[in-house]
Amino acid sequence: MASHETGSGRAQVAGELTRESFRRPWAAQLGAYVMTVLLMVPAVWICDWALPGFHAGPPGGPLLFAAVLALVGLVLQPVLVGAAVRLGWLGVLLLAFLGQALVVMIAARLLPMVTLDDYWSALVVAIVIGLVGTILGWIGSAGTSQVLVGRLVSTHRRRRVEIEDPEVDGVLFVQMDGVPFPVLQMAVSAGTVPTLTRWIRSGSHTMAEWTPKLPATTPASQMGILHGVIDGIPAFRWYDRARDKVMVANKPADAAVIETDLSTGRGLLADDGVSISNLFTGDAPAAVLTMSRRARGGELAQRAVANFVVNPSGLTRALSRSVSELTRDRFQAKRAIRRDVQPRCERTWETALLRAVTNGALRDLNTILVAQHMLRGTRSIYVDYVDYDEIAHHAGMLRPESLEALEAVDAVLHQLELVAAAAPRRYRFVILSDHGQSQGAVFADRYGEDLAALVARLADSEVAASDDSVEGWGRTQALVDELASAGNVSGRGMTSASRAMDKRSRNRPEQVSPGDTSTRSADRGATGAETFHVFGSGNLGLIYARGEKERLDRTELHRRFPGLVEGLALHPGVGFVVVMDRDGPIALGNRGSHRLDDGHVEGEDPLAPFGVHAPEFVTRVAHRPEAPDIYVNSLVDPGTEEVAAFEGLVGCHGGLGGWQDRAMVVVPTDLPFPTDRIIGADAMHMALCGILRHCGHREGIAYDGAPPARLTEP
Incomplete structure (x- = not known):
């Protein structure tokens, strides 16, 4: 890995334990193994006490069984991941349940004092161990996300990536969808977004407001940010007179047409970049979970999720977080009615389910994909986290659940900061929103x-x-479309599911x-x-x-x-x-x-x-x-x-009025960026291209236009 000097004001990677684990991967592996065993012991004891078909033997049996089970899981995990990728998404789901039961059966066979009656008993043991491990791991480590990051970094250490240009800084663009500048400003002042607060207060980054033009909506703003074009998209949905067709920006087929019509071929990510979970690609060579490039990057997404769910706590983490988000949404919706919170809109089981997807599994998957590309040394990455925007639409932009979502994405920034410390090139973090949000009764x-x-x-x-309201559901269909890209039986099954979603689409007039x-x-x-x-x-x-x-x-x-x-x-x-x-x-x-x-x-x-x-x-x-x-x-x-x-x-954007045209951007202070407020996503595109050029990118790409006014050079 290339070494990089730490300048004044640069964000530090907190935690001596984390730094030590990066320096000595064998110690991290041993520590993770010991922690896994300790977390498994209570679950094995519960199964021994409550499950007739399972017995762990003498008093030391649960500890010994947990140690062997963790070791067998560690050995078999690469095999299970490879099998899951070859079998496709059906294989991922099957191995998430069946694979862990197989690990339990193998561990039981290796220990004569352990008795296991049948496969179903093994399945129950695997589920209980995953649940208890997740709960205890959450208590012991303030959330299993750090464990997830640690596993990614440890894998990278074992399979080090060499890149040709380690002296070129990479740039990670993180879109915090729909966050208004005043909301971020208040959160930083309150310290409820500790990562961004640390960056801004230390002087390593500066926070500024910028103004998206009409319409203040994701398709127009993202096309402007990623491609430098803001015309041609009058709203989220519109009627194309020439085609006699309703265009919907989050339908993959329509998104592909929109990008084909408007792209110049010199997008923000054209120089060895990757687009993750966006509407458009920015002309990136690689794109995952991106609407306009259907069925690209499927194997990468499959392997990322396979690595996640075949781990004993992986699927349990995804399920528990999704169930938690679903339950919390229903509680918060009923509480708002009971307190007569105004203004408010109807929050249904459907909107709660959407929140469970975007703020649960999709957030983890985005983080895994970004981390993998950082550890591979990808030059530029643009990812969209929709957590805040999705909740604020239905709850309101300053409601507690919306601000909690903002805090959660801030925690993701810290995770990615830790990953950056182990990446083969230095990464600069640029955080921005595509628009703000306004509030009011429907x-x-x-x-x-x-x-x-x-x-x-x-x-x-x-x-x-x-x-x-269909903006959020497009993310779910993008995930299904990625699953459908696999050339196997499960991929064809997901293709059928995607077609069914099209037929039942809420986009229909x-x-x-x-x-x-x-x-x-x-x-x-x-x-x-x-x-x-x-x-x-x-x-x-x-x-x-x-x-x-x-x-x-x-x-x-x-x-x-x-x-x-x-x-x-x-x-x-x-x-x-x-x-x-x-x-x-x-x-x-x-x-x-x-x-x-x-x-x-x-x-x-x-x-x-x-x-x-x-x-x-x-x-x-x-x-x-x-x-x-x-x-x-x-x-x-x-x-x-x-x-x-x-x-x-209750929270919306698209027109004029309120905070919907008050977007935010957080940029490293030592990179060139306009001191005057940026007006328009096309101007933001030019400013971000200027950052890339300063870092050594886009040398083979024609100049993007006149430089932004009053650049502040480092």
Whole structure:
């Protein structure tokens, strides 16, 4: 491993025990073995006492059995992992249960004083040992995540990787999805994110705010950050007039089309980078759990999870954390109702299950994949942790469970910091969010009808509505698609599961007729004959006249649907409406208008409550060919900065108002970065490319454009 000097302010790897284990891997192995044995003994004793089909012999039998069991597991683990990868995901799941029972049976056969009646007894012993080991390990080590990191580092020490350019610093970009700058600022001040707090207070990193442009949503921001392009994506979902098709950014097929249309081939990760758990690749040669590159990196993901679940505590850890998240979500949702916490939205078993996936197994898998690439010396890595964003959508951006998710991702940063100390090159950490988040009561709850029902009533027409919250479910399908990439029986099974998810997709439009309320039946699918298609993207609404190849202007909309545009603009829940007029796009409010091209205002400016950048941001999207016939942005309360989401979310992003356009970035202080606030994800792309170039990357890639203003050189 290349040695690197530690400069003033550089984050230190805490813990003498961790540092010693990195220097002397045999000591770490021995310590881990002894700890495993000690954690197994109580579980073996419980099985000996409670299970008729298992007996560990004399008083010292449980200790001896635990020692042999741990040794057999250590020897067989590489075999089980290799078998799991060859068999595919079905093999991973089978070996997670069956493999550990096999280890128990072998250990029992090696010890004459141990009796084991049958396979089912062995399976129960394996499950009990995994459960008890996880519980005691959590108590003894403040969580098994450190054990996970230690195993990854120990494996690297046994199989050292030599790289050609150890003098080139690697860069790890960690996207903390949806974290607003004010929320991170408060967390750092409170010290509840200890890793980031240590970095910022020590002076090794600096924290800054940046402003994503409209729309403030992951597809547009990630395309800008990773590819340097922010046009072409008007929302999370939209109607593509040229293709006569609804585009959904987290559907793999659509994400691939979007990236193909917009990528320049010189993305952020084009120089030997890897994209992990993102919507787009950044032109990385390798991509795992990435929407736009389906079925790539499957074997790497399989091996990562196989290593995790064939360990006695691995699957138990994943299951216990997922069950914990599920249980906590249900408790917290009922507590919010009991306390009448406002504003709030409906939190169902479905949203709880989604939280269990994103904040449980997916977080661990992302961490494992990032660690593996760091230990291989991959030059640049971009990973998206959606933990905070997913919970804040349904709980609120400052609620305890949302802040706990932020703390959990901060703990992941510390784990990766420990991994970096053993990596074959020095890694620089850049932390950023793709957008912020705003809060407020749902539009439909405030006014008794959602946006689609309002449009149907005002236009006296049937509407195809797409306003369900689907952002998080795309992550789950990405995981299933990765599993489907294996060329084996289980891979084909996962392909069937992925197709089934497509058929049952919540992205499918629903039909809304005049007089419908906000509660719609899930089986009322759109027929394709509806007059309008209405999309909700946070508090940004998009209304398209279906089947039209060109955008309808204000005059044509008024001729066909006389009360629609004016009715929307006068609604108390709408902040402004944007349509194309004779003299260009115009923003209409209930007390005035703002002509966007020349800035002429009549009455009260409807854009004034939305900040100084609102006219520029709205003008840009209004002139884009993919713009809808009508943009609708909800109100913003001037006192609380609350908005009203057109989706069923209490925390949202997509439009203007509140903290959704207040994103954050944390950068090492000795790297070049603009001192002025960055405006737009495309400008953020240029700044991050500047960091890579400073570290010795992108030498064979054409220059990315003019350098950011006022760079601070080290």
